[in-house]
Amino acid sequence: MAFPRKTVKGRARLLTPQQPSRHAPAFQLPPDYITVSLAGAVLVGVGLLMRSLGDVIGAEAQLPSAGSAKAQRIFGRNKRFLQRQNNKSGRRG
Numbered sequence: 001m002a003f004p005r006k007t008v009k010g011r012a013r014l015l016t017p018q019q020p021s022r023h024a025p026a027f028q029l030p031p032d033y034i035t036v037s038l039a040g041a042v043l044v045g046v047g048l049l050m051r052s053l054g055d056v057i058g059a060e061a062q063l064p065s066a067g068s069a070k071a072q073r074i075f076g077r078n079k080r081f082l083q084r085q086n087n088k089s090g091r092r093g
Contacts, residue, residue, distance in 0.1 A: 029035075064070055
């Protein structure tokens with residue numbers, strides 16, 4: 001595509017591309033093999049990332065439920081710890 005130089009009253013204008021004809025497309029798509037290979041590369045990459053995660057569903061199934069006694073005990077400890085930390089920081093300020 002050529003970029004003709006147009007002048008207006010003796011001054012050079014910015015170079016602008018020629019207007020496309022009515023029958024020519026404004027842009028061209030890449031060849032099909034590039035599009036297909038890019039899509040294949042994305043699929044392979046997603047597959048490798050999914051495989052690297054391992055068995056997520058199986059690992060989640062082995063976790064204790066959130067309503068278990070152990071989970072409640074840990075939640076209570078964390079809550080008391082945070083309350084003590086807030087009280088200590090309030091006294092210093």
